Amino acid sequence: MVKTVFRHFLCNVLGIERWHAGDEERHPYRQEILRRLHTQAPKSMLEIGCGLGDILCRVPACRRLGCDISARVLWAARLSHPLQWLVRGARFATLRLGEPVQGRFDAVVCVNFIHIIPPADLQVALRALVRDNLTLGGVLVFDVVSNPQYRYNHDPAFLLKDMELDAEVVGGFEFGRSLVFAHKAAGE
Numbered sequence: 096m097v098k099t100v101f102r103h104f105l106c107n108v109l110g111i112e113r114w115h116a117g118d119e120e121r122h123p124y125r126q127e128i129l130r131r132l133h134t135q136a137p138k139s140m141l142e143i144g145c146g147l148g149d150i151l152c153r154v155p156a157c158r159r160l161g162c163d164i165s166a167r168v169l170w171a172a173r174l175s176h177p178l179q180w181l182v183r184g185a186r187f188a189t190l191r192l193g194e195p196v197q198g199r200f201d202a203v204v205c206v207n208f209i210h211i212i213p214p215a216d217l218q219v220a221l222r223a224l225v226r227d228n229l230t231l232g233g234v235l236v237f238d239v240v241s242n243p244q245y246r247y248n249h250d251p252a253f254l255l256k257d258m259e260l261d262a263e264v265v266g267g268f269e270f271g272r273s274l275v276f277a278h279k280a281a282g283e
């Protein structure tokens with residue numbers, strides 16, 4: 096309750112969408128990502144479009160970078176997760192999907208915003224993330240929706256075309272959402 100009030104306060108003060116004020120637990124897709132990442136136990140994680148960091152800040156990776164197109168959203172993320180930011184080393188940076196990111200990560204997550212990105216642009220952006228930012232043995236996580244109310248209903252096969260990833264699509268989430276867990280081979 097106190098947390099929700101604080102988040103509404105942050106949304107008002109920072110002028111960000113009230114969507115972000117919602118309860119951290121309310122999205123089943125987040126629970127599934129967290130469940131799988133807890134099992135995989137990545138040592139590093141990159142989330143693009145991280146919002147208030149409710150996925151990023153709940154994965155116990157050693158090195159975590161959350162990126163978002165909105166600097167104001169990222170201030171709300173830092174203030175929502177001060178322990179993770181100030182003590183546990185979670186970092187935040189303003190960045191638009193498609194812009195270059197430094198470093199490699201065991202988990203790269205892009206969820207609940209890519210339905211606004213045209214398929215060809217998204218394919219290029221995901222390909223760059225896999226090539227430049229995903230470790231061998233790492234996992235790329237993204238979502239697709241099957242719902243005419245969303246701008247783009249992406250096809251995972253198109254997005255992952257020519258990438259040698261072992262992909263699993265897990266459906267049944269809210270608003271026709273499926274999650275894609277695409278693993279990069281661990282190599283020799």
Ligand SMILES: C[S@@+](CC[C@H](N)C(=O)[O-])C[C@H]1O[C@@H](n2cnc3c(N)ncnc32)[C@H](O)[C@@H]1O
Binds near residue numbers: 149192
């Ligand atoms: C609905 S929120 C989802 C937050 C988080 N991924 C989650 O699922 O809990 C979408 C976030 O993506 C960010 N965003 C939208 N377009 C983006 C882009 N092109 N590049 C990076 N972030 C973007 C928004 O600012 C917003 O914070």
